[in-house]
Amino acid sequence: MREKRLSITDIARQLGTSTTTVSFVINGKAREKNISQVLIDRVEHLVSELNYQPNALAKSFRTGKTMTIGFIVDEISQPFFSGIAKYIDEKASAHGYNILFSSTKNSKKRGGEVLQVFNERHVDAFIIALPNGLENEVKEVIGGDVPVVLFDRYISGFESDYVLIDNESSAAEATQHLIDSGYKEIAFVTIETDQSQMLDRTKGYERAIVIAGLNPIVKRINYEGKPESVAEIAAFLQQNNQIDAVVFACNYLSMDGLDAMRQLNLKIGENIAMVSFDDLEVFKYFMPSITAIAQPLEEIADQIMEILMYRLTNNTNKNKIKAVLTTQMEIRDSSQFKKTSDEVQPEALTVGK
Amino acid sequence: MREKRLSITDIARQLGTSTTTVSFVINGKAREKNISQVLIDRVEHLVSELNYQPNALAKSFRTGKTMTIGFIVDEISQPFFSGIAKYIDEKASAHGYNILFSSTKNSKKRGGEVLQVFNERHVDAFIIALPNGLENEVKEVIGGDVPVVLFDRYISGFESDYVLIDNESSAAEATQHLIDSGYKEIAFVTIETDQSQMLDRTKGYERAIVIAGLNPIVKRINYEGKPESVAEIAAFLQQNNQIDAVVFACNYLSMDGLDAMRQLNLKIGENIAMVSFDDLEVFKYFMPSITAIAQPLEEIADQIMEILMYRLTNNTNKNKIKAVLTTQMEIRDSSQFKKTSDEVQPEALTVGK
DNA sequence: CTGAAAGCGCTTACAG
DNA sequence: CTGAAAGCGCTTACAG
Structure with missing residues (x-):
């Protein structure tokens, strides 16, 4: 199945149009790019007829966006973290993102490696319960252009978006x-x-x-x-x-x-x-x-995703966001x-x- | 940091050699391709000096391999599944793979979507606790060329690699x-x-x-x-x-x-x-x-990964593997x-x- | 309104 | 033993 996949070129050729046009239509930029309604219709028709799916790998390579969020915690099997993971997955999926996770085992070394690996994989954002002593690695590895939301704990003096409880x-x-x-x-x-x-x-x-x-x-x-x-x-x-x-x-x-x-x-x-x-x-x-x-697990996940989505669509606001939620006894x-x-x-x- | 990244072309140019050579050396194919030791040394030296990291996205795009495993379960927060996730992550990481997970909520519809999304992301393999009624989707979507290990439950009449308990x-x-x-x-x-x-x-x-x-x-x-x-x-x-x-x-x-x-x-x-x-x-x-x-959570994860690694390196054996583990009262x-x-x-x- | 074409950073068949 | 070059499938600046 994977081998006989169509490319955008196939679509363009069959339609006697250009990949530019097809790309614009597929990505919903047709209006903005002033593509005629006739062409839009023809492209959309063929795309759905052939069930064409753009190659996500090519797209990621080209755009640098992977639609992936790195979720890094001490240990995924701890109920607190797997509970957060559950809600994060739900909310991220709804936005078209998927979750890549790994456990640090509360080790600075392992945490640094995971950070590095996820960064090389170009995750679009990080959600991290950060082991102590990893501030520099986070700063260095992520380099400021990738949104990071820290949760569960904060690092004093380390500026970042946070979701915490009181x-x-x-x-x-x-x-x-x-x-x-x-x-x-x-x-x-x-x-x-x-x-x-x-x-x-x-x-x-x-x-x-x-x-x-x-x-x-x-x-x-x-x-x-x-x-x-x-x-x-x-x-x-x-x-x-x-x-x-x-x-x-x-x-x-x-x-x-x-x-x-x-x-x-x-x-x-x-x-x-x-x-x-x-x-x-x-x-x-x-x-x-x-x-x-x-x-409040779900609320924590909600806040994290809200901040992340904000950063992902509009990362110009350099003021850090800090959400502190209340607990329930x-x-x-x-x-x-x-x-x-x-x-x-x-x-x-x-x-x- | 991400913007000023070096490419293989930069390395080749600085060395006055070709990207072919650099690529071979980086991927450990230098010997096999008869690259001279002098050249190997020069490449390796510069690579480590400049701390060059190949662009994983370009590599995935080119090779179709993402070094990613899709882990699909009913609900990640269930202790059984998060326990398995813990061990799968440990073992996969050791092999250079990372885990993309999502929960199906035990819904056929949601399960089908996840399967489809992960497939489009070109995960290299699937580990699935499959909701009933999704056999055809698995077959269709995955199309036979991507290793799949099912666990926790089997679908009667559905041939696949399995790790189960008695x-x-x-x-x-x-x-x-x-x-x-x-x-x-x-x-x-x-x-x-x-x-x-x-x-x-x-x-x-x-x-x-x-x-x-x-x-x-x-x-x-x-x-x-x-x-x-x-x-x-x-x-x-x-x-x-x-x-x-x-x-x-x-x-x-x-x-x-x-x-x-x-x-x-x-x-x-x-x-x-x-x-x-x-x-x-x-x-x-x-x-x-x-x-x-x-x-036996760890043993289940062990078996799953062993089968997966076998399939990932040698998928010619078409006989399905079925591991049935014993429990402990x-x-x-x-x-x-x-x-x-x-x-x-x-x-x-x-x-x- | 639309298309030809460059280019992202790799891998690898091919030529020498 | 080594390199020039094609090509993976997209996106988008540019030209018309």
Whole structure:
């Protein structure tokens, strides 16, 4: 099928006209180029009769546009990223764009390579959750003429279009919710990182704790792998057994925390409360269900695509666009009002296994 | 940066040689084409000095190869598909390929469009979880000269390379496990579909049930959306309250089932046992943890890529390759040996909200 | 209003 | 051993 494909020359020849005319008609520039209606009709008729499809490769080569968007994230299989990917794909497809994706594994080296490869492929735009330390590569590789929208995290001092959520106030809200529910020893589990979203979440937690006159208890995991993380969280909770509530700073930490608490035989909602930053569908079905800060995935994707489409059609405005979206706290059973010790049903401890 | 790019002509001119020679050297054909070592060295030296990168678009246009693989699934955000995507990306990147993805939303129409668009973009190969009814489109659009590997499901009578799992025996094994654990009224919840993987899973369930002399109880959800599905499952469980165990045929049904059981206040592992076809990380941390059939994601991706690389380098072998992988049943608490009624702790019913 | 033609940056058959 | 040149299928400045 691919071999016998028609070219624009075939169409022009059959019509006794020029490729110029055919090209103009096909690309909807007929009016603007003052092609006569008769010719337009003849071209359109033959094109649809022969089901002629222009060769996208030739077109890309000629115009430099690939109708492709590079989507670069830490790991595509993380629910947050695959959720964003879903909506980005929907919206990009509607505009005739397709998504080329790759995961950086949170590695600067791998991130640089992906950036380079996608740039060589001439993607028309980039959507990136950028690993730290890659600012120069982004600037250099992309060289200013390709639209880039960063999301999930920002690089301070790095000018770019951004779509973010209000991490600080969301974390503060989650913490305040635990305070309001009567918890006094509220820990915050995050990762050892300089990624902005994690720092801002920590800041929000600390702000709420300090205002309430409580002691901040922050645990920073040096993330090397799931088993290590689970062990570290378990050790932390064991060594600080005064802790009555935990805010986990992102969904994989919440997961690791659930594993740790299970291993320690801690009963969520009984011995310990928790809130997860990032919601997952399952959290609703957990016993008890898990309170979570839900990021507005579709809205994030919407904003990203809106900015991108704007840049793609009109990149003269050099003012950077920064969208900061709000989150939604889904209050569930894991953060119920704190039971005093005599309210705890002793038999509860025997159940759930 | 993009504007001032060097072309192969620049290199040739600076070297006083021809583009032919430069092209041969760059593409590693220098030896084969008997280019003298002196010339090779001079070309390589200048290329690396100027950091010359061939224009990928020109190359694709000329050769028809895009070093791109089209990855088409129902929905990229489903954990099974994003998990496969993760490994496919890793392996494809290692071979210099990148992944263009799109979701079909399980729609024949949308699937056909994606197929068409990716084909026009000249992807070098396709990896597809094919919606039913799209066999002709695949055949027509792809036209036989582009490698295609189908996964997750097969289309009976449609010859192609496949990577599948042994759905029937996996479902039989899961069912048998429930039988062995003392359950007698074991239901199977699937969707109304003619997709092979779901039919095979149903077959496996029925086989085990019949051999054990039990009554098959199959519920087929006409999947229209999550709330409807949850409601249907809930109604089904309520109307058939003799059911003491359920096998859910895929991960989103397991999720919906968890929601339904929660609404009915059924305690998993107490009032009702369950096994999920498809494992999720969270199932390990559930209270109780959920027994699941785990598909070997990385192995599936490995097989897909192995077949693809074989086809991409040597597509003369017309015999189709069919890989059928085995699953792993992760036995957890949701399918514990059935408690007799006096063993059930009555207070359990008051816990978990 | 329309067409002849150059040119994008490669690859490769062909000639010597 | 090496190079001049055609050609892939488009787009578009230019001429009329």
